[in-house]
Amino acid sequence: MTKILHCADLHLEASFAGQNLPPALGRQRRADLRQALARIIGLAREHRVDALTVAGDLYEADLATIETGTFLAQQFATLDPIPVFIAPGEHDRFDAESLYTMVEWPGNVHIFQPGPLVPMALVPGVALWGAAWPAELPMEELGSLMSGREGIHLLLLHAAPAAQDGQASIWADEPALQQCGFAAALLGHEHCGRVWQEGRVQCVYPGSAEALTWAEAGGEHLVALVSVDDGGCHVEKIPIGRWRYLELRVDLSGCVSTEEAAAVIGGELRRLPDPVDECTVGRVVLTGTRRFDPDLRLLRARVSTQAYLQYEVEPTESNDLALVAREPSVRGLVVRRFQEKLAALQSATERRTTQAALDLALRALDGRKVGPDADR
Numbered sequence: 001m002t003k004i005l006h007c008a009d010l011h012l013e014a015s016f017a018g019q020n021l022p023p024a025l026g027r028q029r030r031a032d033l034r035q036a037l038a039r040i041i042g043l044a045r046e047h048r049v050d051a052l053t054v055a056g057d058l059y060e061a062d063l064a065t066i067e068t069g070t071f072l073a074q075q076f077a078t079l080d081p082i083p084v085f086i087a088p089g090e091h092d093r094f095d096a097e098s099l100y101t102m103v104e105w106p107g108n109v110h111i112f113q114p115g116p117l118v119p120m121a122l123v124p125g126v127a128l129w130g131a132a133w134p135a136e137l138p139m140e141e142l143g144s145l146m147s148g149r150e151g152i153h154l155l156l157l158h159a160a161p162a163a164q165d166g167q168a169s170i171w172a173d174e175p176a177l178q179q180c181g182f183a184a185a186l187l188g189h190e191h192c193g194r195v196w197q198e199g200r201v202q203c204v205y206p207g208s209a210e211a212l213t214w215a216e217a218g219g220e221h222l223v224a225l226v227s228v229d230d231g232g233c234h235v236e237k238i239p240i241g242r243w244r245y246l247e248l249r250v251d252l253s254g255c256v257s258t259e260e261a262a263a264v265i266g267g268e269l270r271r272l273p274d275p276v277d278e279c280t281v282g283r284v285v286l287t288g289t290r291r292f293d294p295d296l297r298l299l300r301a302r303v304s305t306q307a308y309l310q311y312e313v314e315p316t317e318s319n320d321l322a323l324v325a326r327e328p329s330v331r332g333l334v335v336r337r338f339q340e341k342l343a344a345l346q347s348a349t350e351r352r353t354t355q356a357a358l359d360l361a362l363r364a365l366d367g368r369k370v371g372p373d374a375d376r
């Protein structure tokens, strides 16, 4: 039984600036991508695998430096004598200026080059075929290339599952690929992990090690423990990602102040089934009829959480007072009068009472029930 730990799409040095995350959080996330690689290497050692395979997008070439390459080389060297096979991808494209050519890699690291698929002996009797992105994949020729070869054959490739503009594809559903006799296709490119059987070929996209964007939040972020022998191929999915993206809608109806809103949000966070920790990026959408404008800076200070939360206030016609104040209507007039009065009031108690009176007036004008028993 040959055991392989397969990963892809680490995207070391990725930028998170496009998601409006503060620079410090971006740095933390980049440090955690390195931690994910360290965890993967730990798993490879723990499971005593015969090889670690990486199907591209190991780092982001635009943002990586020689130091990134030195870090990778050091990490992979700790696995020696376990071999590491890398099929470079789109973001870590193999060329004369890439880290793959500029860094001195340890002897246990094998990097596939662009061009046609070539086989490398993984263990006696098991061949790993690979190429750097964009691979030349003449499936028809591959069949004849592989015909008559003994043993188990595996494919390592960064490729889209079907033809997409400008991308190397594996056409996994193509009979030619299945007839080539690969026991497994260890792939990279898709950031949400999936494992499926295509004819006789066991196909694996581990997904990115961490969810990198909101769009990837719902997917699986795995490494795949692949066991293969003459009898077939088995894949165990091992979740590796720690970061998650959380979307939470909090109804602030009935709250009269930012402090109260902070308490409500804190309560909602504590009630979530999964703990909200320092590896959570959250979007909190504030909904409901409010009698105050949330002070988001104060809210951030008052909500006690380790997560990084971004707040959004959902505007609704009925509760956005600034909007109502502009209405050429009795509602608009009432709001304008109350706002003048509120601006002149010094006492917090009086302000609260006046705000409550405004709320009641708006409810009455909306034709809703007003009184001590009225539900909010």
Ligand SMILES: [Mn+2]
Residues within 6 Å of the ligand: 009, 011, 057, 091, 189, 190, 191
């Ligand atoms: Mn990728």
